[in-house]
Amino acid sequence: MAIDFYNAGMNAYESGNYTQSYEYFIQNKNEPRCAFALATLYYNGEGVTRDFKRSTHFYTIAADAGIIPAQVSAGFAYANAMGVTQNFEKAVTYLKKASAAGEASAKVTLAEIYAMGEAGGTREEAAKLIREVLAYSNSEEAMDIYNRYELNKV
Numbered sequence: 001m002a003i004d005f006y007n008a009g010m011n012a013y014e015s016g017n018y019t020q021s022y023e024y025f026i027q028n029k030n031e032p033r034c035a036f037a038l039a040t041l042y043y044n045g046e047g048v049t050r051d052f053k054r055s056t057h058f059y060t061i062a063a064d065a066g067i068i069p070a071q072v073s074a075g076f077a078y079a080n081a082m083g084v085t086q087n088f089e090k091a092v093t094y095l096k097k098a099s100a101a102g103e104a105s106a107k108v109t110l111a112e113i114y115a116m117g118e119a120g121g122t123r124e125e126a127a128k129l130i131r132e133v134l135a136y137s138n139s140e141e142a143m144d145i146y147n148r149y150e151l152n153k154v
Contacts, residue, residue, distance in 0.1 A: 006033045013037070018047025029058070032065035039073065052083030063094050071098040072106045079109055088119040104133045108142050115149035127151040 009024030022041055025034040039058035042051045056077040062070030075095035078087045092113060098106035111129035114121025130151055133142040146152065 003027070006031065006037070009034065009037055013046075020047075022047040030061060032062045032067050032070075035059075035065075036062035036067050036070045039070065043073070052077065054083070056083045063097075066097075068098050068101050068103060071095070071101075072103050072109075075106060076109055079113055088113050092119040092121070099129070104137060104139060104142075107133050108139065108145060111142075111151075112145050112149075115145060115151060123149065123151065123154045127154040 003024075005024045005028040009021040012018075012021035012024060018041060022038070025037045025041070028034045029038060035058040039055045039062060040046075041048050042055035042058065044050070048054075056074065059070045059074040059077060063074040071094040075091045075093075075098065076082070078084060078091035078094070080086070092110060095106045095110040095113070099110055107129040110121075111126040111133075113119055114126035114129070115123055117123075126145075126149065130142050130146045133139050134146065
């Protein structure tokens with residue numbers, strides 16, 4: 001019987017044994033769920049040395065496989081140069097997918113990129129995204145971007 005590395009890793013993680021969880025996840029590192037778990041371990045420095053480059057690498061594997069939280073994290077990492085060269089176009093690729101799935105945090109980060117005039121985005125698009133988020137939440141981050149970039153004037 002083959003070991004289910006993801007479930008074994010999650011069991012170890014939930015027990016607080018992050019080093020053991022890493023050992024399971026790394027055995028199947030290209031499987032999207034394992035890649036997402038590895039990214040989280042590296043991002044948080046749980047069981048491994050905190051490493052944004054590795055975190056972003058594994059978030060990207062999971063994001064390319066369609067894991068929505070990984071798309072948010074990969075987009076944020078590329079937008080903010082977390083272990084990688086800042087790349088707004090790549091960030092937007094991931095954030096658009098997560099945004100289309102309704103992820104508010106993706107919409108906020110995407111709106112900020114657009115408000116800055118990056119990746120072909122416009123202030124009008126930024127304002128629309130922020131208004132979508134604010135229509136159903138009291139997100140302080142969304143309000144900050146709305147006010148900082150004066151999106152109320154759009």
